[in-house]
Amino acid sequence: MITTLIIIGIIFGAFVMLLIKMKEKQKIEDQETQIRKAKIIERAENYLENKYGIKFLVNPDGFNDIESFIPGKVEHNYKLCYEASSLEDPNYVFRVYFDIDTNNNQYSEQIRDNYCWKFLRNELRSCIENELDGILKEYKLVIKIYPNLTFNNNITPKSQLLDF
Numbered sequence: 518m519i520t521t522l523i524i525i526g527i528i529f530g531a532f533v534m535l536l537i538k539m540k541e542k543q544k545i546e547d548q549e550t551q552i553r554k555a556k557i558i559e560r561a562e563n564y565l566e567n568k569y570g571i572k573f574l575v576n577p578d579g580f581n582d583i584e585s586f587i588p589g590k591v592e593h594n595y596k597l598c599y600e601a602s603s604l605e606d607p608n609y610v611f612r613v614y615f616d617i618d619t620n621n622n623q624y625s626e627q628i629r630d631n632y633c634w635k636f637l638r639n640e641l642r643s644c645i646e647n648e649l650d651g652i653l654k655e656y657k658l659v660i661k662i663y664p665n666l667t668f669n670n671n672i673t674p675k676s677q678l679l680d681f
Contacts, residue, residue, distance in 0.1 A: 561599060561613045564628045568673060572604040575613060601630070609635055614667055629667035636674040638662060 558575045565573040579599050597615040602608070611634065616627040638660055649656055 557597065557615065558599070560626075561601065561615070561628060565601060565603075565613065565630060565632065568630075569603070569632060573601050574604065574607070575599050575601040601632075603632075606635075611635070612667070631662070631667045633668045633672055633674060633676070634662045634666075 554577060558577050561575045562573050565575075576599055579597065597617070599613045599615075600610050601613050602610050611630060611632045613628065613630045616629070618626075642658060642660060645658060649658075
């Protein structure tokens with residue numbers, strides 16, 4: 518009986534130790550995830566500031582819907598999406614996308630955004646309205662912006678419409 522209780526105690530003790538180690542490991546993984554996430558947010562804010570010359574805030578909660586990239590891992594490629602806004606116009610929310618490839622221990626990252634829709638929309642509207650003036654007396658122009666259509670680093674608000 519005593520031997521059985523000792524064995525049960527040892528098994529129970531080992532189980533408790535295993536749970537404690539698993540909890541510690543999870544805590545370390547969570548901390549590493551938070552550090553990686555903070556670095557990604559910082560890279561996104563720096564990228565946007567360098568590209569547009571103004572300060573931006575990136576929402577650290579990310580963004581996830583059916584039409585956007587879904588954060589997660591697909592083989593060796595990560596696709597992350599975050600919402601962002603400029604400090605000058607916090608009501609205009611746009612998306613920043615990260616395409617991350619970690620194949621064969623090689624790390625590459627491409628950042629794309631759709632902030633230029635803020636400027637492109639007005640220029641596109643003006644261009645279309647100029648073409649329609651004199652042709653149609655009444656019309657309603659609706660420009661639908663697809664959030665996952667993005668611009669690379671060389672497209673800025675100073676770019677011409679044809680560059681877009």
